[in-house]
Amino acid sequence: MALRTLTIDLERGHARQQLPATVERDYLGGRGVIAWLLWNHLPPDTPPMAPENLLIFAAGPLAGTNAFASGGFVVGTRSPLTGAIGYGWAQGHWGAQLRRAGYDVLVVRGQAPEWVYLYIDGDHVRLRSAERLRGLDTVATAAALRAEHGDTTTTICIGPAGESEASYASIVAEGRYMAEPAGAGLVMGFKHLKAVAIRGGSSIIPPDERRLALALDIIRRRVDTSPLAAGIGELGSAHFLGRAVEVGALTEQNGSSGDLDEQIAFARAAFAARPKHSRGCAGCPMPCYFDLPTRSGDSLPVPDLEVVAGFGARCGIKSLDTLAKLAQRCLRLGLDPVATSAAIAFMMECQDRGLAPSRTLPWGDEDAVLAVIERLATRQEKRDILSLGVGEMQEVFWGSNAFAPQVKGLAMPPLDPRALTGFALALATAPIGGDHRYAMYFDELVNEPPAWLPEQAAEPHSTQHKVARLIWHERFAAVLDGAGLCRRLGLMGYQVSPGELLAIITAATGVTLSGGDMARIGERIVTLERLFAQRYADNGGADELPQRWSTEPLAEGRAAGFTPPLPELLAEYYRRHGWSRTGEPTAERLAELGIKV
Ligand code: SF4
Structure with missing residues (x-):
């Protein structure tokens, strides 16, 4: 249709x-x-x-x-x-x-x-x-x-x-x-x-209702017995805090220290112990958003992984109640928590190093952070530097590029790529800017990834099979997003197999697709996004990480002494995509995918 x-x-x-x-x-x-x-x-x-x-x-x-x-x-x-x-x-x-x-x-x-x-x-x-x-x-x-x-x-x-x-x-x-x-x-x-x-009007009847119901039933039954779905169904994405701490992916003070505060290290257990109620989407078997009731009868969101890692580890805020309040203020004011915590942590470090003139944002100062967030949501006569985002802020503070947490202008999520090789590659290559959620790459934070992923899972610092698995995630995420099936259920929770997704698409569109057709749809979307980045991105679409996260190993913590071998990973990434040695989609691949440039 x-x-x-x-x-x-x-x-x-x-x-x-x-x-x-x-x-x-x-x-x-x-x-x-x-x-x-x-x-x-x-x-x-x-x-x-x-x-x-x-x-x-x-x-x-x-x-x-x-x-x-x-x-x-x-x-x-x-x-x-x-x-x-x-x-x-x-x-x-x-x-x-x-x-x-x-x-x-x-x-x-x-x-x-x-x-x-x-x-x-x-x-x-x-x-x-x-x-x-x-x-x-x-x-x-x-x-x-x-x-x-x-x-x-x-x-x-x-x-x-x-x-x-x-x-x-x-x-x-x-x-x-x-x-x-x-x-x-x-x-x-x-x-x-x-x-x-x-x-809206009434529900849409899909062309093959029975097939759709069968595929959904298989997913529902998998969710019922999956330990990963149970973990997410307890805490949402904050479930991954345990594994992130274990592998050293939470680092402090804008990634300058691997010495993690105890309260943040145990935040998962602390949030798990609190009473909560779900605000998952209607009918979903794996609810992944939760609220914490407060004494006043109000409620605060359980902070996502990105909020705890961003405001907690990266900016130094230790109070779990304040983290929940920050999650609520970001949601109500309409501020992206990843980019907000990245901008604040970056400003804290610029002030600490004397690159910014004032000292209004000391590490871990809850009141200052809460105040600054309210200010971001108020139109200022003179534009607040903090409201520019890390990509532009680094142009203001000369000499700060090496530790500005951004890739292609987009704020980096607060998980440290020096702890996770595949994650580092995901940040460097995402055509929308450095965010692992482009490919929904949670592979290295999952204890037992599903058997349908290509190749064997490898430990976080290994380069083995990381490229093949990242490319699989890129394409699968693109197809989920094209079909309209939740990417958190499909990839953060790994509850949808390729065969089930294929059956769902066929049932919803009435068009029979093969596995190859589905893979090509994913590849086509990813390739088009890459072409767009290479033509229009402010950094020319270059696949890179800032100096701190690519060449400066941490001195302490579980990821100490390691930096991701990006040149080696990129060479394999381009080769497996069938792109040129410098990462341009080739004329042959574009012709195969039917993309006109
Ligand atoms: S898994 Fe997806 S559909 Fe289910 S509650 Fe979470 S976001 Fe909503």
């Missing part, structure tokens, strides 16, 4: 269109169609912060059916942080509502003269004034739009951080699920689009 797009021009009106059927055949939907649209329809050299830049939301063919773990969406744009494609992945139910309203893809272009929000109710599509929503946080915005349009309304929005154009503002779905990593929230703020609210 041809993919249905709704294009909103914030200055002119809207239009409906169907994409050529070959787009769904070759890219499925979701992330795949976003990559295709940006490559083929974004005017060449459009600056990220220009009205012509496209902000594209898409859901895969599974979204809107009754399948569990299929309600999320992907948002993509030309990222102001990197110049390359920037994605945000969010779970929840908004993607399902988009498809139930009759659209696979929502394309937003232009810049509204005043703040607006978009309301979609099937054929009824309206831009409305968002003046009364301005300044509201993401939870309050979702509640206000539900009150106005009814309880079945599902909302995505930016918070005050996006309104004040903090570089690493994020979009939040339903006041609960953040689209990560950063980039798209800033573009949404630039366009003066506060929110998109959808009143």
Whole structure:
């Protein structure tokens, strides 16, 4: 079936269109169609912060059916942080509502003269004034739009951080699920689009309901007996803290020390002991978001792995309650926690070294960090350096590039690549900038990865089989995102085998695919994203890590004395992809994949 797009021009009106059927055949939907649209329809050299830049939301063919773990969406744009494609992945139910309203893809272009929000109710599509929503946080915005349009309304929005154009503002779905990593929230703020609210229709019946139900049943039964799913089902991604500490992947003070504080080292056990309630997506057998009830009757989110590692280890905040509060403030203000903690840790080190003039952010100062986060969400007369993000901040503080935690302009996640070889390669090569969540590469943090991964698992510092396994993750993640099946269930939890994914796609689209077809779809999406990065990324798409994390071993801790052998890994990575020795996709590969340059 041809993919249905709704294009909103914030200055002119809207239009409906169907994409050529070959787009769904070759890219499925979701992330795949976003990559295709940006490559083929974004005017060449459009600056990220220009009205012509496209902000594209898409859901895969599974979204809107009754399948569990299929309600999320992907948002993509030309990222102001990197110049390359920037994605945000969010779970929840908004993607399902988009498809139930009759659209696979929502394309937003232009810049509204005043703040607006978009309301979609099937054929009824309206831009409305968002003046009364301005300044509201993401939870309050979702509640206000539900009150106005009814309880079945599902909302995505930016918070005050996006309104004040903090570089690493994020979009939040339903006041609960953040689209990560950063980039798209800033573009949404630039366009003066506060929110998109959808009143969806009824469930979509897939072409082969029985086959879909059978595949989902197998997944559900696997989840029921999987120790990994049980761990995630207890704490979400914070489950991985135990293994991350064990291999030395949590380092302190912006990665300058491997000497980990005890409270952070035992944070997993401490959070596990607290009472919690789940806020996982409807019907999901592996809920992975949790809240901690507070004495006041309110609740705080259980911080994700990235929050504990980022604000806890990287910035030095030891109080677990403060970490939970930081997770909540980031969610409500619409700030990406990885990029926020990276910028703060980097500023702390610049101040410590005397590269920044003031000493307002000492390591581990909770009050200073909480205050600075509130300030990031308030429009300043003079732009706050911290709001620029690490990529730009390193240009301000001369001599800081070696320890600026960024790759291609995107903030590095707070797991130290000197502890995990495959993870280091994943950061260096991701075309969206350095983030392991591009490939959802959790392989080295899992005690018993599933047998369907290629080759044997190897210990974290080994180079053996790391390249083959990373490439497998890249392609599998791209297909999950194209199909609209949750990447946390499929890869963080490893609960979906390739055979099951194939059956699910066939059932949802009605088109029979082979395993080879599915692998080629994944490769096609990844290749297109790489081409985009090589053409448009601010650093030319170079695959590298900052000096600290590539050539300076830690003096202490479990990862002491090691740096990842990137040149060796990159040579194998390019060869296995069938690219040139310097990493360009070759004419033969492009012809094989049907990509035109
Ligand atoms: S695994 Fe987590 S994010 Fe994915 S559908 Fe389940 S609860 Fe939602």
